[in-house]
Amino acid sequence: MSNMTPKEMATRIGGGLLSFPVTPFKADYSFDEATYRSNMDWLCGYDVAGLFAAGGTGEFFSLTAAEVPQVVKVAVEETKGRVPVLAGTGYGTAIAREIALGAERAGADGLLLLPPYLMHSEQEGLAAHVEAICASVKIGVIVYNRDNAILQPDTLAKLCERCPNLVGYKDGIGDIELMTRIYSKLGDRLTYIGGLPTAETFALPYLDMGVTTYSSAVFNFVPEFATQFYAAVRRRDHEAIHAGLKDFILPLIAIRNRKKGYAVSIIKAGMKVIDRDSGPVRPPLTDLTEAEMAELTALVAKLPNALPARQAAE
Numbered sequence: 579m580s581n582m583t584p585k586e587m588a589t590r591i592g593g594g595l596l597s598f599p600v601t602p603f604k605a606d607y608s609f610d611e612a613t614y615r616s617n618m619d620w621l622c623g624y625d626v627a628g629l630f631a632a633g634g635t636g637e638f639f640s641l642t643a644a645e646v647p648q649v650v651k652v653a654v655e656e657t658k659g660r661v662p663v664l665a666g667t668g669y670g671t672a673i674a675r676e677i678a679l680g681a682e683r684a685g686a687d688g689l690l691l692l693p694p695y696l697m698h699s700e701q702e703g704l705a706a707h708v709e710a711i712c713a714s715v716k717i718g719v720i721v722y723n724r725d726n727a728i729l730q731p732d733t734l735a736k737l738c739e740r741c742p743n744l745v746g747y748k749d750g751i752g753d754i755e756l757m758t759r760i761y762s763k764l765g766d767r768l769t770y771i772g773g774l775p776t777a778e779t780f781a782l783p784y785l786d787m788g789v790t791t792y793s794s795a796v797f798n799f800v801p802e803f804a805t806q807f808y809a810a811v812r813r814r815d816h817e818a819i820h821a822g823l824k825d826f827i828l829p830l831i832a833i834r835n836r837k838k839g840y841a842v843s844i845i846k847a848g849m850k851v852i853d854r855d856s857g858p859v860r861p862p863l864t865d866l867t868e869a870e871m872a873e874l875t876a877l878v879a880k881l882p883n884a885l886p887a888r889q890a891a892e
Contacts, residue, residue: 579682579683579685579716579717580682580685580686580687580688580717582662582687582688582717583718584688584716584717584718584719584742584743584745585718585745587628587662587664587687587688587717587718587745588688588718588720588745588746588769589769590627590628590662591627591628591662591664591688591746591769591771591791592627592769592770592790592791593627593790593791594625594626594627594628594791594808595626595627595791595792595794595797595804595805595808596626596627596628596629596630596771596792596793596794597621597626597628597629597630597793597795597797597798597804598629598630598633598634598635598636598793598795598798599614599617599618599621599630599631599635599636599653599798600617600635600636600637600798600845600846600849600856601614601632601636601637601641601649601856602614602617602856602857603856603857603858603859603860604857605857605858607857607858607860609645609648609649610856610857611652613854613855613856613857614649614652614653614656614856615652615655615656616854617798617856618652618653618656618657619656619657620854621797621798621801622656622657622658622660622661624797624801624802624805625805626661626797626801626805627661627662627791628661628662628663628664628687629657629661629662629663629664630663630665630666630690630793631650631652631653631654631663631664631665631666631686632645632646632649632650632665632666632681633664633665633666633690633793634666634692634842635793635795635798635841635842635845636649636666637842637859637860637863638668638692639668640859640860640861640863643669643673643676643677643680644680646665646666646667646677646680646681647680647681647683647684648684650663650665650680650681650684650685650686651684651685654684654685654686655685662687662688663685663686663687664686664687664688664689664690664720665677665678665681665684665686665688665689665690666689666690666692667681667689667690667691667692668691668692668693668694668695669694669695670694670695671694671706671707671710671711673695674694674707674710674711675710675711675714678711678714678715679714679715682715682717686717687717687718688717688718688719688720688745688746689711689715689717689718689719690720690722690748691708691711691719691720691721691722692722692724692727693722693724693725693726693727694726694727696726697726698726699726701729701730701733704727704729704733705729705733705736705737707727708721708729708737708741708744709737709740709741712737712741712743712744713741715743716743717743718743718744718746719741719743719744719745719746720745720746720747720748720769720771721734721737721744721746721747721748722748722750722773723747723748723749723750723751723756724748724749724750724751724773725750725751728751728756730756731756731759731760731762731763731764732763734747734760734764734768735764738764738767738768744768745768745769746768746769746770746771747760747764747768747769747770747771748770748771748772748773748793749770749771749772749773749774749784749789750773750774751774752774752780754783754787757770757784757787757789758787761787761788765788769790769791770784770787770788770789770790770791771789771791771792771793772784772789772791772792772793773792773793775795775834775841776796776827776830776831776834776841777792777793777795778792778794778796778804778807778822778823778827779823779827779828779831780792781807781811781819782811782814782816782819785811785812785814790812792808794807794808795841795845796826796827796830796845796848798845798848798849799845799848799849799851799852799878799884800826800848800852800878800881800884802881802882802883802884803822803826803881803884806818806822807819807822807827810822825880826880826881829877830844830874830877833866833870833873833874833877836870837864839859839862839863839864840866842859842863843859843863843864843865843866844866844874846858846859846865847865847866847871847874848874848878850871851871851874851875851878852878852884
């Protein structure tokens with residue numbers, strides 16, 4: 579079990595860049611533990627404030643309730659306390675509690691509570707869902723405001739009163755008015771995380787609203803770029819930010835937007851581009867086409883030190 583208190587975890591992750599490592603699969607879609615260990619050790623060599631095992635980019639939605647703690651355990655073992663490890667949990671309340679407990683036993687420092695499966699519900703029901711997960715564990719919990727789980731400021735405030743280990747709020751909808759109202763009501767009671775797909779595009783305006791960190795999916799395969807971009811955001815270097823968006827992030831988004839599910843698929847593809855092949859995405863997602871892989875390779879090649887030496891020489 580983690581030795582980090584919920585508050586300590588929240589403070590740590592709020593001070594730097596976050597990322598969601600991919601979950602490597604073999605050709606038969608089974609968990610590729612050896613590749614995952616290698617990837618986690620490699621990522622820990624960069625300036626990252628927290629890694630989310632079995633999160634959205636880690637294909638939480640395609641993992642079984644038993645696989646999530648397995649993935650988390652490997653992540654904890656391989657990071658060796660160098661960075662906080664947080665785990666995804668979700669689905670219905672009973673399943674989310676089961677996964678949360680398994681992740682806590684596996685040594686996770688915190689949890690990201692993803693939206694419940696399928697159903698839309700009232701604020702009272704969402705609050706009961708969040709409170710049940712918080713009550714089931716001692717580690718810190720971050721709620722992910724997204725899709726069918728949009729907590730309003732009053733609901734979130736009441737949850738913060740009842741749940742001391744509710745320490746984080748991740749925004750995945752981009753509603754600036756809602757984000758402003760939440761921050762105005764709760765201030766530094768929570769750590770705020772930018773969680774929109776390709777969060778780099780929203781990083782600077784969100785920083786001005788008190789969102790000091792965000793989850794960078796591209797950190798998986800271009801960690802140098804991701805950390806340098808984050809540093810530019812924190813120092814409000816508009817020129818560097820706009821260059822990074824124009825030269826890499828926006829062209830990446832153009833490929834990502836071609837097909838549903840590519841927000842995850844393109845990150846797995848990026849791992850292959852840099853010779854850290856982490857296997858296919860599990861169905862119902864689909865992998866990039868060969869032509870799209872070539873486009874992504876050319877895009878990454880424009881970044882300094884992004885490709886392995888043998889590829890860069892080709």
